[in-house]
Amino acid sequence: MTRDLTQEMDVLKNQMAELQQLVYQAIMERKPVTASNQNQQEIATAPTINETTPEAASVFYAGQVNLNGHCIRWEPQERRMDQLLDMNTEKAAKILAALGNKQRLDILKAVMAEPLTGSELVERLNMGTTGQLYHHLKALLGADLLVQEQGGRYTLPKHRSLPFLLLLSAAGDLLDASDYIEMSETRSNAGMYFGTAHGFDIHQLLWAVVENSILEHTNGYGDQIGIFLHEDGSVTVTDNGRGIPVQALSNSNISVVQSILTDVHRLNASANFLVPGAEKGISIAVVNALSKYLTVEIRRDGNIYRQEYRHGIPQTGLQTVGLTQETGTSVTFKPEPELFSSAFDFDQILERRDAIAADYPALALTIRNFAEKEA
Template identity: 60%
Template sequence: MTRDLSSELDTLKQQVAELQAAVQHWNTERRSFAGRADSPESVNSAAEAEQPGAGPGSVFYSGHARLNGQSYRWEPQERPMEQLLDVNNEKSAKILAALSNRQRLDILKSVIQEPLTGTELVERLGMGTTGQLYHHLKALTGADLLVQESGGRYAFPSRRLLPFLLLLASVSTLEDTSDYMDRMSTRNNAGIYLGPVHNFDVHHLLWAVIENPVMEHAAGYCSEIGIFLHDDGSVTVTDNGRGIPVASLPNSNIPAAQSILTDIHRFNGDAAFKVPGAEQGISIAVVNALSGRLTVDIRRGGRMYRQEYRHGVPQSGLMTVGIAKDTGTSVTFKPDQEFLGTGFEQARLNEQSAELMKAYPGLSIFVNN
């Protein structure tokens, strides 16, 4: 077969010209947008040059998504700050409340991926019956967040897709705020975890921290626990277990260790140390919330990791700080004197350690001050 090189060259030239025109058009729009005083690229310089009395600016957004074999693109849109801050609070609260139901969010996320019938939704989400699903479908359809296509399948209306995806993106960015709220609730209701009396026992937090390496020992991974008391009222619990997992959680950039140390609801009362008479067990996240400061050092996978907290709030990401030849976890914390003003007692630590070693013959516990 003889190739028509001249024709191929003409075609290639035409494609290059189209590409150049597209790039030039994109650059023109980009320069026009970036030249605005309130564009993202000039935010810093605009902030420096802003004069008293200047307007609050605007929020610009656009998007592109590919779902179910279709491509969606939204042109840049603008919402003035005055408009955003003047949104009807009652209506906003109703919208957020309507979407706060977990099953409704499950429905919306499922139909975004592919249109589904009611029966398929019941099976996929494990709702039990279509009757349980019906009132959610009715509410979401009435709110124009669902449409029913031919064949009885429910789909997400394309005109609502970008706002919903932006909402999910915002929720992802603000996800840690729920942990902060839980921690403040824990501090305001410490008696739920420490018992009904107001004179809380500081040792209960220590027993809860020791519970973790004891469980590691029961699983066959920890043989030694060290307890070290410090002059400033803090204490360190170290072990030679596997080390708290450090990999990020699925679909998240949050390390598993941070989730364990901040998610108050991660463990139920049966999986955490429980004070007699208390409503809920004390997990390491509860200890973190009730501590003025806490530092965790993790030896795992040949590296040492560290993260510091103040009142349960991370002060840094999970940092790699060295090389480790062994594995294990060290937790140093100082109970918040607002709740627990008394210090640790050497005699009680010795007594508790002896009881644990008697209950777990293969476990060695060292107490030092």
């Protein structure tokens, strides 16, 4: 008799998953949520949502943290969806508003790592004056989000520290939303990048992307740039440089390439294309924000990576889609028709190519217009 090991493994996995859920439910039934253990809060692992029916749906969380020499454990707890949705939004808004201040968050984060005096906080956070600090300390003390120990040092109350960490954990999962809000604001204020309130020149987006490839060339990497116009109004710019870095940012699961393509305030003036008379330079993140869609393909480290965006918002993660010994970056984007009424002009691109060739004689430029003619 031949055994189907794959099927047996699948059955075993399903049984283990069912057993884990039963054990978890048993724990929750034996340990009801009380006022005392609600105060034993702590940073959560990824939230688990038990989806059965809308009425029975719940969020479970548990974990532990070592804080200033004390180990605080967050026993398994549950928040039913009906409880969350029935929450007093006025009070919840007050809590979020109280914490929705950068300096207050900095204070709480600082004293969580180490109890500090007022003067130490002023120096640590570069606040300048103690008056500015005590304005925030008064609000945090009054809300029972901060206590003053003997010796004048401030710290978080134990029963508040772990809910605060949970809030930071949830905020960490929403950090990318701030970039996407800025993307929307960029589209609403596109005139700042073009020096005019209307009639934006579509070619400025193309020159901004090409500028990144030229910068790679001037840094000693890559000697070829290709520009390919497509029938649907999109364009591809490709080079044989090093390829945009793909590793994750420090303390983040966001890749470097995603940060470059979504952070419109990224400080890299040399990679920004400034239109004469404009207030701000056009970075590749601005191009992404002003495009209906954008796809980036990166060739480096023996792999081909790809990620897709729509109106500047990632539609996929950074995916490994192939193997290669080549290096470089290809960006395909279609400018937003609501902002750019005209199409790319082939002859104008040819003129620009000649100017670039004169400035960078060691750089080979190839242009193709698949809808009309070649050059």
